Amino acid sequence: MRVYRPRAGRLVRREEPVPEPRHGEVLVRVRATSLNYRDLLILNGDHFADGGSGLVPVSDAAGEVAAVGEGVTRFAEGDRVINAFHPGWIAGRMPDTLVGYGNGQDGWLAEYRAVSEHALVALPDSLSFEQGATLPCAAVTAWVSLDGVRPGDVVLTLGTGGVSLFAVQLAKARGARVVATTSSAEKAVKLTGLGADTVIDYATTPEWGKAVLDATGGRGADRIVEVGGPGTFAQSLVAAGTHHADIALVGFVGTGGAPVDFMDLFRSGATVRKIWVGSREDTEDLLRWLAVWPIEPVIDSVHPFEQADAAFRHFESRANVGKVVITTE
Ligand SMILES: NC(=O)c1ccc[n+]([C@@H]2O[C@H](COP(=O)([O-])OP(=O)(O)OC[C@H]3O[C@@H](n4cnc5c(N)ncnc54)[C@H](OP(=O)(O)O)[C@@H]3O)[C@@H](O)[C@H]2O)c1
CATH class of the missing domain: 3.90.180.10 (Medium-chain alcohol dehydrogenases, catalytic domain)
Known part of the structure; x- marks a missing residue:
């Protein structure tokens, strides 16, 4: 072979x-x-x-x-x-x-x-x-990261990598409002096509955390699928507002972000949960969901x-x- x-x-x-x-x-x-x-x-x-x-x-x-x-x-x-x-x-x-x-x-x-x-x-x-x-890595990771998201919740996704695109699609299927970031107008069009309600260009808007607050009437995101790590976490904390958001700590594709200030984390009240893809049962749950709410x-x-x-x-x-x-x- x-x-x-x-x-x-x-x-x-x-x-x-x-x-x-x-x-x-x-x-x-x-x-x-x-x-x-x-x-x-x-x-x-x-x-x-x-x-x-x-x-x-x-x-x-x-x-x-x-x-x-x-x-x-x-x-x-x-x-x-x-x-x-x-x-x-x-x-x-x-x-x-x-x-x-x-x-x-x-x-x-x-x-x-x-x-x-x-x-x-x-x-x-x-x-x-x-x-x-x-499906096995990116889709299951997005699925587990969105566990417990309810209709009307604001889900923030970062960039257009594999995990993030599944997160946009699955969050929309769960009735969430999606705010997504990316770094080009062409990719923004793709995100909108997948259902993202608001798209922010993080290259031209380095303070994109504030832009998420503005887009949500000052409240911020309820769930953040954090794939950028050191490059994005400080801004994600801004985007989380102060209402005890959930941050699914997924990855580290980003570089060059500001260091995380402990008091910012404290004030946010956010819960940070590390994701490690998921179990076989999570994979089976996702496939059962896709049978009812198919996404491509x-x-x-x-x-x-x-x-x-x-x-x-x-x-x-x-x-x-x-x-x-x-x-x-
Ligand atoms: N913990 C886990 O269970 C788990 C599971 C899967 C993946 N991961 C990790 O999650 C991360 C994403 O994985 P992936 O496979 O989806 O990656 P990928 O497909 O390689 O993602 C690449 C994309 O990341 C985006 N990106 C890069 N820097 C960014 C920034 N500063 N802000 C926002 N977006 C940025 C870019 O989007 P634009 O081109 O739109 O700017 C780029 O196209 C990786 O670190 C991976 O190791 C972890």
Whole structure:
């Protein structure tokens, strides 16, 4: 089978034997994968939990069951599946130790992958393999970040990365009012098309936290999907106002923001909750929701397996709006 492994920050394509599913394992014929910021960090050796040297990259995939090992009861040959982001977190509280795809064990940028049957979730027929491959990390993270959001709540999203676009779509489907930031007029149009009620250009409005207050009659956001980290957190606190907002602490794509002032955090009354994608149960909950409130994952581009390296470079350039998908066709 064809598989990629990293070498010195580049992807190298190799031929390796198709794995045999062991007891309790399912052999997945991978049909599509999608890229996330972490995959780029791992490939470039920049991930904080980097253990990725030589491991097959990419955390997210969709495919079909090619064979099952002894004792498998959850899936049969031909079933359509996606992986759960954390193979070792089924439900409930996050376990203390989790082993990630691409930085603790082989990931999914391969034609076949054998994993425990418990690490997979059924993919409904209403979603294509390309769409399914966009869900395990970005969509589940957005879904968990929005837990408890009620109709009429103001949800603030930052930028047009994978997590944020799903957050816009899912928040609108929950009846929330969405305020979104981005850095270009073209991407603002895309956000409006997805339902964002207010879009603020953070490049031309560095004090965008104040702009969020202005857009919400001085109250601020109820829920903030914080993907910018050091680059955005101080402004997010301004955007939170003083009414005990919830900040879902997701990521760190931003750079160059002001340091966080403790008294600003204190005055806001905000609850800060770190997100770590979600469990298999969260993934299943999301898919159940999508069956009732379908949203179409935003796919920027689909790249053939032979051009996986170009797909990574396109993603790295941030020219994409939506998920970058690689197929095994
Ligand atoms: N904790 C978790 O469970 C979890 C799960 C998934 C992802 N993450 C993390 O969340 C972050 C986002 O992941 P992703 O895969 O969605 O990333 P991504 O697709 O690579 O996001 C890139 C986008 O980030 C936006 N951005 C960059 N700097 C910004 C700033 N200062 N303000 C607002 N937006 C900014 C840009 O949007 P514009 O081009 O519109 O400006 C850019 O297009 C990453 O740090 C990732 O590691 C964490």
